[in-house]
Amino acid sequence: MKHIKLVILLLLGAVVVSCQKDFLEPVPSSGITSANYYTTADEVETAVINMYDGIQGVNSTDPDDNHGVQNEFYLTEMRSDNTRTKSQEGEAAQFESYNVAATNGIVSNYYASFYNVIFRANVVLANLGVVEDPKAAAKFEAEAKFVRAYAYFNLVRLFGDIPLIDRVITPSDTDVQFTRVATSSIYELIESDLTTAIAGLDNTYKTRASKAAAQALLAKVYLTEGNYLPAQNLCEDIINTGSFGLMDNFNDVFYSELNKEIIFAIGYLASPSSDSEYFSAEWMNGVGRSSGVNYVTSDAVGALDASGGDRTQYSYRIDPFQTSQNQVAKYFPNGDSGGADGKTFANDPTTAGNDWIVLRYADVLLMHVEAIMAGANETSNGAALTSFQKVRNRAGLTTPVTSVTKDDLLLERRVELAFENHRLFDLIRFGKAESVLSAYSANNGYGYTSSDLLLPIPQNEINISKGLMKQNPGY
Structure with missing residues (x-):
């Protein structure tokens, strides 16, 4: 070390x-x-x-x-x-x-x-x-x-x-x-x-540890270990506080910082530069420590286009200079759109102030479904359907669901939490990593x-x- x-x-x-x-x-x-x-x-x-x-x-x-x-x-x-x-x-x-x-x-x-x-x-x-x-x-x-x-x-x-x-x-x-x-x-x-x-x-802070953040993290730990009932109880404790909720507009989750959906985030400030971040600039290509990284795969584009609803427009965009490529759009540096050329920002993009969201309420709702499902392939439990439907309703997908399969839940987590560093861990936790990544690797x-x-x-x-x-x- x-x-x-x-x-x-x-x-x-x-x-x-x-x-x-x-x-x-x-x-x-x-x-x-x-x-x-x-x-x-x-x-x-x-x-x-x-x-x-x-x-x-x-x-x-x-x-x-x-x-x-x-x-x-x-x-x-x-x-x-x-x-x-x-x-x-x-x-x-x-x-x-x-x-x-x-x-x-x-x-x-x-x-x-x-x-x-x-x-x-x-x-x-x-x-x-x-x-x-x-x-x-x-x-x-x-x-x-x-x-x-x-x-x-x-x-x-x-x-x-x-x-x-x-x-x-x-x-x-x-x-x-x-x-x-x-x-x-x-x-x-x-x-x-x-x-x-x-x-x-207690729940005083969002960029320092809080009770809800510890509960949500422990729920995810329990889900990883297959300990479902304690995970369900922790999720319900968070839900029942009434202290958190889904933002009406999906885009506001990422640019209205410290909002009601945020449970724990890593705080950044655009100034001084020591408290800023560069990774959102790297995703825009040509700026930052590196460039052209974290570009969106065609697999993720297909999933978002088919199942993302209102989230899709805020999750990725076409690269303005190379239209066959797609960029993550959840974290434009400092919330700027990148201008018509995709590189012109109001401020230095390498010193962005975007907070990095670690835990948010939508994640808790979907973990709640997972905990109730308890490793089964499907559930029609009313509490699970309610949590699942809330996330979909916010995305404009309001058709009532009557059951949720494991694949449904994994897909919903993918399009809701895309590019927030959850996908790999979700695949492993759901027991799908071997099949999904083997097929993805072979195709590419x-x-x-x-x-x-x-x-x-x-x-x-x-x-x-x-x-x-x-x-x-x-x-």
Whole structure:
């Protein structure tokens, strides 16, 4: 973990803080060691905010910077049948062709970035003793455990067995850093952390952890494990609060930020550039760290055209310069349309302020259907039909449904949540990844095999572990 070791050393010497739009923005400090900095609740809160800064990532062109969630679409959407590169060139094209190398820098960056997020969460947990107010301490613990669970849930689904680091470690703790533990142990920690988070949080924030965010994330964890009744109960807890709802206009979900549909989002600001994001510019081609990535596949276009309803016009658009190609339209930088030429934006598109939505209410409604279905191929349960119909009604698809099959639900999730990094995980959770991705790969001349459902452990981790870490099969 070369990157992680470096970050640990840096963070032990200084405290880095973030600017988020709907919570406290503390003043940065420097030249303060971890041994003497955390003495008050306010100081611990800077470490809390620093966790979200880690997820947000650094907007830069330096491949060694931790880019947080900004690289996630490569590892998720571009390994599904939803998106690809424009020209099938470069390191990015490894994802769509199912030919990811263990030396892939994007994979390495994501792995290091999210272990750095875990480190930041562990820093908060290690310093709760200085918080005199028990309520404040419980809230900080809940936030840190939500963030740690979120990071681990992403990592375990992408890499399988991984190191479990539940405390602050130093670079000398190689036995912890490089010992891969069973996924079941990772899920035990995730469940425990989210249970604590649910007990200690309310629904004050949308770009910080909340009770509903912890409930929704735990529901998805349970669905992944096939634990359906607890998942159903968690979804119904969120639904019954009355605190969330579907936006009337689908487009407003993405450009009316912090709206009633948002449960948890990663906050970005167009200024300063350190709090902005670049990935929406990359999707518009020719701007950002890369270009022509996350382009929409013909498979996804076909699904949206046939089943998207009102969502289709807001989900993709034809590339203005190459009309045989299609671009993601949910995240125009800063909400700009891109102008007539597709590249002219009112502001610098590489410093966009679009929040990245992690959990939203439509996802919860569809998870509710999935939980009630409980692994069966079909359901006509009234509560499931109600949740399913609400999502379709918003899309203008108002014909009443009398039953929902697993394929219906998977399709509805695809067109509702297209390009929001859910598709690959949905295919795996529904048990459809092997059949869908094999057919998709064969149709496009790609090289998918079952081992491609997991990413390789970054080769630099294997190298510096000195034989402690073993690679995933197929790499």
